[in-house]
Amino acid sequence: MSISQLSITHLRNIASLKLALSPQINLFYGGNGSGKTSILEAVHLLSLARSFRTTKHKHYIQHQQPDTVLFSRINAGHSGQLPVGFQRRQDGNLKIRIGGESIDSLATLAELLPIQLINSDTFLLLEGSPAVRRQFIDWGGFHLQPQFLSAWKAVRRALQQRNSLLKHGKLQASLRATWDHEFIARSLELDSYRQAYLDLLIPCFERLLQQLLELDELSLHYQCGWDKKRGLDTVLEQSFERDRNLGFTHQGPQRADLKVKLRGMMAADLLSRGQQKLVVCALKVAQGYLLRQQTERSCVYLIDDLPAELDRQHRQRLCRLLEQLNSQILVTSTERDAFSDCWSADVEVRDFAIHDGALAQ
Numbered sequence: 001m002s003i004s005q006l007s008i009t010h011l012r013n014i015a016s017l018k019l020a021l022s023p024q025i026n027l028f029y030g031g032n033g034s035g036k037t038s039i040l041e042a043v044h045l046l047s048l049a050r051s052f053r054t055t056k057h058k059h060y061i062q063h064q065q066p067d068t069v070l071f072s073r074i075n076a077g078h079s080g081q082l083p084v085g086f087q088r089r090q091d092g093n094l095k096i097r098i099g100g101e102s103i104d105s106l107a108t109l110a111e112l113l114p115i116q117l118i119n120s121d122t123f124l125l126l127e128g129s130p131a132v133r134r135q136f137i138d139w140g141g142f143h144l145q146p147q148f149l150s151a152w153k154a155v156r157r158a159l160q161q162r163n164s165l166l167k168h169g170k171l172q173a174s175l176r177a178t179w180d181h182e183f184i185a186r187s188l189e190l191d192s193y194r195q196a197y198l199d200l201l202i203p204c205f206e207r208l209l210q211q212l213l214e215l216d217e218l219s220l221h222y223q224c225g226w227d228k229k230r231g232l233d234t235v236l237e238q239s240f241e242r243d244r245n246l247g248f249t250h251q252g253p254q255r256a257d258l259k260v261k262l263r264g265m266m267a268a269d270l271l272s273r274g275q276q277k278l279v280v281c282a283l284k285v286a287q288g289y290l291l292r293q294q295t296e297r298s299c300v301y302l303i304d305d306l307p308a309e310l311d312r313q314h315r316q317r318l319c320r321l322l323e324q325l326n327s328q329i330l331v332t333s334t335e336r337d338a339f340s341d342c343w344s345a346d347v348e349v350r351d352f353a354i355h356d357g358a359l360a361q
Ligand SMILES: Nc1ncnc2c1ncn2[C@@H]1O[C@H](COP(=O)(O)OP(=O)(O)O)[C@@H](O)[C@H]1O
Pocket: 011, 012, 013, 014, 030, 031, 032, 033, 034, 035, 036, 037, 038, 039, 058, 059, 060, 061, 062, 063
């Protein structure tokens, strides 16, 4: 999947911008506040209908304008070229059209244009809460396993219901097993998808990381969210009093995590900022690599301020890795020179100088 044309109207400081993108590397450079990150934000909105910078649409719609309108042409593999349109109005109204048809399900959109974002928040994969890492695993489940989404939704529904009953003191011990039947069955299913995805991802990540950094003892550890030896049924039974006293379910797939460790300790506590960046990049590149290998689809990479934290040698190594992905990549940087000797000669690199929300003359 790649975007051939991108048109942005009334997004932050961008009044109107039309871009013809390279299917490989696209570099946006310009000073602070010129609008580089807003271009990545536009692609994010076109894939997920939400921004990575704010939860409020009023923040990204250009001041004093009625709406943000985005349009793109997506090369969607077998389906050929598809026009995708996005409009978000000040009153919150959202319209998305794919191939001229309005769509209601955001999952359809996310499936059409898988994206990977790498920005300063990506460090949260190492130092943030387990929820960030669950989201990381579940990206893979969603894009690689057709039944994943229905299992994920079923677990969420069953868990909400269970927690609500616990909170209101309506879950009786004698009925617990009956209530938990669905939650347990679907949780085991969700866990099996996560486990299967990580069985593929972890070796791929380790291989890619070796190309970026010499860190032999770095390892990933999946935790399913409960004590597997006892089994979820027994765990729920044994923690029932505690769950009832506190009004929520303590263990289950909602507590899953993926620990990144170095010599048995949390990697985030030991690695330098630059090393952390390379580790999270390897994690994200591994996801794109697997997507292509397993489904012959590819994702678009949005990389905000790629050079930050990296010396020239590691910058070059990362660019090599990104090229090998054979995916469309949109990169921002304040300096054009930061990449002068980073890309191979046979890669199509398109440069865009951005100034005041427009292409610089
Ligand atoms: N809703 C908005 N309307 C108009 N301008 C905005 C809005 N939100 C942010 N801006 C401005 O748009 C510019 C966009 O910045 P950004 O894309 O983050 O730039 P860069 O990534 O190049 O540093 C900033 O100057 C910011 O002040």
